[in-house]
Amino acid sequence: MRAARRAEDWAVTLREHEIRVQGLHREYDRGTGRVHALRGVSATCAPGSFTAVMGPSGSGKTTLLQCLAGIDRPTRGTVHWGPADITRLREPALARLRRSTAGFVFQGYNLMPAMTVAENVLLPARLMGHRADRARVGTVLAEVGLDGCERERPGRLSGGQQQRVAIARALYNRPALLFADEPTGALDRGTGREILRLLRDGVDRHGQTCVMVTHDPLAAGVADRVLLMTDGELVEDLARPSVAAIAAKLGRLS
Numbered sequence: 001m002r003a004a005r006r007a008e009d010w011a012v013t014l015r016e017h018e019i020r021v022q023g024l025h026r027e028y029d030r031g032t033g034r035v036h037a038l039r040g041v042s043a044t045c046a047p048g049s050f051t052a053v054m055g056p057s058g059s060g061k062t063t064l065l066q067c068l069a070g071i072d073r074p075t076r077g078t079v080h081w082g083p084a085d086i087t088r089l090r091e092p093a094l095a096r097l098r099r100s101t102a103g104f105v106f107q108g109y110n111l112m113p114a115m116t117v118a119e120n121v122l123l124p125a126r127l128m129g130h131r132a133d134r135a136r137v138g139t140v141l142a143e144v145g146l147d148g149c150e151r152e153r154p155g156r157l158s159g160g161q162q163q164r165v166a167i168a169r170a171l172y173n174r175p176a177l178l179f180a181d182e183p184t185g186a187l188d189r190g191t192g193r194e195i196l197r198l199l200r201d202g203v204d205r206h207g208q209t210c211v212m213v214t215h216d217p218l219a220a221g222v223a224d225r226v227l228l229m230t231d232g233e234l235v236e237d238l239a240r241p242s243v244a245a246i247a248a249k250l251g252r253l254s
């Protein structure tokens with residue numbers, strides 16, 4: 001109970017705090033041996049900043065994002081959300097903190113096809129036992145350019161519109177932290193740009209701290225900072241790089 005109350009207190013103040021990972025290792029058991037997906041990663045994301053994580057396939061980007069987001073647990077090392085070391089929280093307290101503090105956007109949208117758009121947006125809040133705030137659903141759908149789509153089923157929407165629903169769902173509870181894994185990976189360039197603008201708006205207008213994994217230098221170009229990974233290690237930390245500089249660095253790593 002005490003841990004749960006503390007977790008909720010942290011959620012209130014997180015907007016002013018950085019995310020910090022220290023000495024992160026993640027190993028996976030695989031039939032033939034162990035895979036070392038993260039090998040001692042340390043980094044800090046300032047509050048209200050946009051960080052892109054890039055690197056060759058298999059370099060550990062998704063593993064890092066999932067550890068940062070409290071979806072996966074590192075084998076060693078710590079992940080702090082402000083004052084909270086989330087690696088020390090038990091699953092129920094971590095799940096509560098995640099739902100009250102963080103939003104998630106994935107390449108595959110992860111929407112429930114049998115539910116309406118409004119029901120999809122409300123799902124995380126319902127899982128927390130909160131009452132539905134229909135006005136808030138209308139507001140977030142309008143923010144992502146989908147006003148009036150409450151009663152649609154996701155299957156009737158385009159990929160870009162489905163990703164907007166996923167972003168509306170992530171924004172519904174005004175999360176301090178937003179984690180995105182290849183959010184534009186399945187979209188054409190123009191639609192992807194609109195999705196990136198929504199993520200950037202969350203940082204600029206609402207002070208969110210956003211971390212995004214991407215393969216696309218153009219997408220990473222909207223970030224304040226680009227972290228480059230190879231073989232489970234952080235090898236570059238670029239502040240406001242140009243798209244050309246990102247592509248050149250990435251080319252050298254691949």
Ligand SMILES: Nc1ncnc2c1ncn2[C@@H]1O[C@H](COP(=O)(O)OP(=O)(O)OP(=O)(O)O)[C@@H](O)[C@H]1O
Nearest residue numbers: 028029030035037056057058059060061062063064
């Ligand atoms: N659940 C798992 N079980 C076993 N190995 C895993 C698991 N998740 C990731 N790995 C391995 O860890 C390494 C890093 O994977 P990760 O998905 O983090 O890389 P990535 O940079 O995101 O790759 P991609 O760009 O292809 O998505 C890879 O060798 C991968 O096969």
